[in-house]
Structure formats: C-alpha cells, structure tokens
Amino acid sequence: MQNLNAKKDLMQILNEHGFSRRDFLKWSSGMATMLGLGVTFAPNIANAVENASNTPVIWLHMAECTGCSESLLRSDAPTIDSLIFDYLNIEYHETVMAASGHQADENLENAIKKHAGKYVLLVEGAVPAGSSSFYLTLGSKGHTGEEIAKKACENAEAILAIGTCSSFGGIQAAAPNPTNAVPISKITNKSVINVPGCPPSEKNIVGSVLQLLLFGSMALDNFNRPKWAYEHRIHDYCERRGHFDAGEFVESFGDEGAKKGYCLYKVGCKGPYTFNNCAKHRFNQHTNWPIGAGHGCIGCSEPDFWDSMQAFEEPLKNKSFRTFFNDATSDKIGIGVLTLTGVAIAAHATISTIKKDKE
Template sequence: MGQYDALYNRGEKRIAELQKITPVKSTPLQQKLEQHGISRRDFMTWTAKVTTMLSLPLSFSPLVAQAAEIADRVPLIWLHMAECTGCSESLIRADTPSIDAVIFDHISLEYHETLMAASGWQAEENLEHALEAYKGGYVLAVEGAIPTANNGHFLTVGCKGHTGLDIIHHAAEGAAAIVSVGTCAAFGGVQAASPNPTEAKGVGEVIHKPVVNLGGCPPSEKNIVGTLMYFIMFGKLPALDMYNRPKWAYGARVHDNCERRGRFDAGEFVEKFGDQGAKDGYCLYKVGCKGPYTYNNCPTERFNHHTSWPVLAGHGCIGCSEPNFWDAMADFEKPLGRRDIHSLDMTADMIGTAILGVTAVGIGAHAVAGVFAKDVEDK
C-alpha cells in the first residue's frame, strides 16, 4: 500500500493548493447537481464508480469528490482540428445531463469553439487571452487530427488564417497537460487513412511533449472526464500504455469483457447479419468483430448513460481506438484472419506484432474448433 499512500498524500497536497485559488464558477457544483435532480447520494455513488474505474482503492473516493467540486480551478482549453465534433457530442449530447456532463460543465472551460458564443475576432482574442493568462497551468484538450502537408495549410482556420499546425504548437507550449480526445487527435483517425493526401497526424507526432491519447471514435465520456479528474487530483498524467493511452481505460481487450465472450468460447457465432444466431446474441467474430484486437473499456462503461455499445446493439467492434484502425481493421464486416495486428498483447507492452499475428491465428483456430465441437454436439 506504500505507493497508494504516497499517491494519496500527493492528491491531498494538490487539492489543498487548488482550494486556495478563487473559484471561477459562481454556482457551486452541489447546487448545479441539485438543479439537475442529482442527489448527494448519486454524486457519492458516482465518485465511487470513478475511483474504481481509475483503478484506485475506494479510500480515494473523497479525493475524487473534492477534485470534482474544485474542477473550476483548473483551466481547460479545447481546440478543434480536422474532425467531426463527434467527441464533443459524446460528452455533451444528452436529453438528461449525466453527472459526467455536469462535471464537465463545471470545469473552467476557457475555450471551446462548439460551446462558446464568440466567433471571428472575438473568438481569436478569447483564445489568445486564455493561452497567455493561464500559461503553464491549463489543460489542453485537442479534438481532431493535424494536417501537416503543404506546411499545414490544408487546415487554415480563424479570421487570422492560422494553420492548425501553428495553433497546436503555440497552444501546446504553455500547457500543463495535453489530452488528445478521440482517435483522430490520438493517431490521425480517418483523416490519416490511406492515401492521406493532407499527411494528417496525431497530436503526439507533431509536438514534443507528453500527450495522453484517448482513442475511440468517439471515446466514452467517462474516459474524458476520468482523465481530467486524474490530472486535477494529482497534477500528473496517469500510467500509460505503449500508445500513451491510460491503462485504467485501455488496459484490457474489448474481447475480454464482452457480454458475448461466453458465446465465443462455446463456438456459437453469427454467420451473417439477421440470422438466428444474431437474434440469439451469438458472437460477432465471424462477421468482423475486432474485439480480440482492440483495447478499450466500451463493454464495461458503454455510451449514452451506460445504455449500450456497438456489440450489444448487434454490430461488431471496428477497433476504432487502435492506431491506423481505418486501414488495419478493414473490412469491418469480415474477420482479420492471418493479417498482422498492430495492437498490444495482454502479457506485456513490448510484445512484437509477430506474436500478435500468431495470436490472431490462434483466435481464428479457436473459432473453427469451437464451431466443429458444436457441430459434433448437435449431431
């Protein structure tokens, strides 16, 4: 428990420092929660869930609660690059705001082009003011890939005609932490798909500072808010995998926690969409599910107030949280078979893709053996 004691002490000191800062929001978090019909009990249940999600002991729940209540002391600047705004939509589009959405609303959001009223020259001035006023202390969240071809001019934005490449370099310079929200910002996403004429890249490839990658198209709102909570609590980045993704969110394969995993082990597969197996909730591996090669917490956290996720809804995982997924995981409705898998191995971060290729073959063989066993059983 020594490491947890040290981390808890760090969290206490960090929160004590933040509490000395004048609150940005005039309405306390608890009052905001009550306005949305969220009780104190609901909030404390949320803190326990977030604590567990972050792979921390439940004794850290009070720290999570305090971090949420003083979240408005940490400035957040959110930039949009080459993207569809789907990651922001994942967080804010809800008929009834979730606690995560209320927490995000409570954060000192200094700049977000989708949510702010300002535009044109006023928007430019707001961004420049925020970058200067909070230099060295703000969290920079980036949504979207960074086009780099032709000196970045494939993405030219704002009334001053700055390129996305210029903006990201300038904004990253004074950031205390940088979070790439979504696969486009993390790895280039669909913008970087072959032949990639704009030479779109992830944020981490164009700047020379540590970056947290929240893969997913879009990522779960819990992964976004959880990462922000971790930084607010401890003033540092969480433990990351070899692709700079938080291990607490991307430490297990989708396949490992899938509700259809038992069907896979039993050799019960959907052969084509709409067949009886599909109606009975059989495994979607044969119709292209990439869950065995994808690291994310979609099965446990889900989307839309924990309502559902693609596999539960009837379509296989497309591996959207993995690097180069648009090219590496296609065709999305056919199994990968013997193709190389550019992902992590469950045993160690440094295992090479050669072994992962063998893993893919093993999964395919397991599927065939399972079906054969079932055929014999049926006879």
C-alpha cells in the same frame, strides 16, 4: 470564453439537474472504482472535482467531426460526467462558446497568455501538417490549425488527445491521407495522453481529466492510452464471449445466431484486437453499446483502424477465424506476442474449427 458556470457552486449545478449530494458521492465512488483506485479514494475524487474549477482548460478543434465533444455534451438528460465537464474552468471551446471571429481569436490568445504553463489542453481532431497545413485554416487571422495547436501545446501544462483523430490521425489520416493529417503528438515534443475512440465515451474523457487533476500523471500503455481505460480488450469483457468460447457464431446478420446473441467474430468483430472499456461501461448512460446492439466492434480506439481493421464486416486477413496465430495486424496494433489470452483465443478458435469440421 470564460467558464459560464464559474460563479456557480458544483452542487448548485447538480441540483438544478436533479442530482443530490448523495448522487454525487455515489458517482465519486463509481469513478474511483472505474479508475482502479478503490472506493476509499471516493472522497479524493469528490474533492478533486470540487476544486476542478481552479484548473483552466483549453479545448481545440482541429480536423474532425465534433463527435467527441458531442459524446460529452449532447445527452438528452445530462449525466454527472457531462455536468462536471461544464464545471471545469473551460476558457476556450469553439462548440460551446458564444464568441466568434476576432473575439474568439482574442479569447484563445488571452487564455494561453494568462494561464501559460498552467492549463490543461484537450485537442479534438487530427492536424494537417507541413506543406499541407493550409487545408485547416482557422479564425479571422487565417492561422493554420498546426500553428494554433503548436502554440497551445508549447504553453500547456498537460495535453490530452481526445478521440482517435487527435490520438492517431483517425479517418483524416486514412490512406491516401490527402491532407497529411497527423496526430497531435507529431506536432509537439511534449508528452501527450491519448484518449482514443470514435468517439471516446464521456467516462473515458472525464475519468482521464480527473486522474490528471488527482495525480498529475497516469499509467499509460504502449500507445500512450490511460491503462485504467484501455488495458483490456473488448473481447475480454464482452457479453457474447461465452458464445465465442462455445464456437457459436453469427454467420450473417439477421440469422438465427444473431437472434440468439451469438458471437459476432465471423461478421467482422474486431473485439479481440481492440483495447477499450466499452464492454464494461457502455454508452448512453450505460444503456447499450455496439456489440450489444448487434454489430461487431470496428476497432475504433486502435491506431490506423480505418486502414488496418477493414473490412469492418469480415474477419481480418484471409477471412477465417483461424488466423489468430499468424495475424500480423494484431501484432501491429499492440497485442504483440501472444498473451495467455491470445493463446486462449486460438484454442477456442481451434475448438470451434473442430466443431465446424465435424458438422
């Protein structure tokens, strides 16, 4: 697919959806702040976006639910983030392109050939690999997803894994992983930037692409996630944190504590183990997010969360909130040695334990 909006000016696209130049500049300032660059970088952001249509983008779908694309594209009122995504020079994206069958295969081959070494590859979904690769057979020529992804990776200038399936395997790779699904990083030797989440927010997708366009690289954490989005835990900025600190917990869904907005740790919140910025930026045009709606975080941006974060509505391990000090799972997912914040959690948990014991 050639970019449908390639001939349109960015401002024309934004104006058609009711956004002014002022809105765009305001958005650029917000994006610069969100990326940790400071508002002085707002003109650079605006400039990078205006030139974004020069960078070819190929978006591949592997084994997945298309939720990550939906996160970006399916809003009842398009945001500036999603409109900017439209403005990128998207050469191939199976969800939004008109082509199918032989024509679609041809478009992908042509895009890879024409832009070899220059395109940004975004991959959504895990890849059934090795002798199980046939579980994902795509297109009119019957290539496996693994073959297609390998070829696209070989010729890409940069690769971003969009969503937890592509970043870490996701639900496809959950035990017993019947299709031998692997993250995209396992089928290429090239460096892959992981943008996990089930789905990741549109801000994390667009922000990571913009960082790449601006600087060609970005600071990553141990799991190759952009630090600007995944540096802090859900717990660090959660609006219910005050209740955690005060030892005020929801004991069961629908109880008095739930009505008062108490902390969801005892009903399974994995916010203390999960690195993402949902607490700050929320979803659906910043209206709400899972914890705001009354359910704990299930840890969707962490590796193997389908296996390691179960049961979703119970605390980890021995189901006690006293387990922070010896929590092997938290070590595994990257908290590692207790940080100062980890100590604080343990202290707070102890305080709430004492409080409970007194009761």
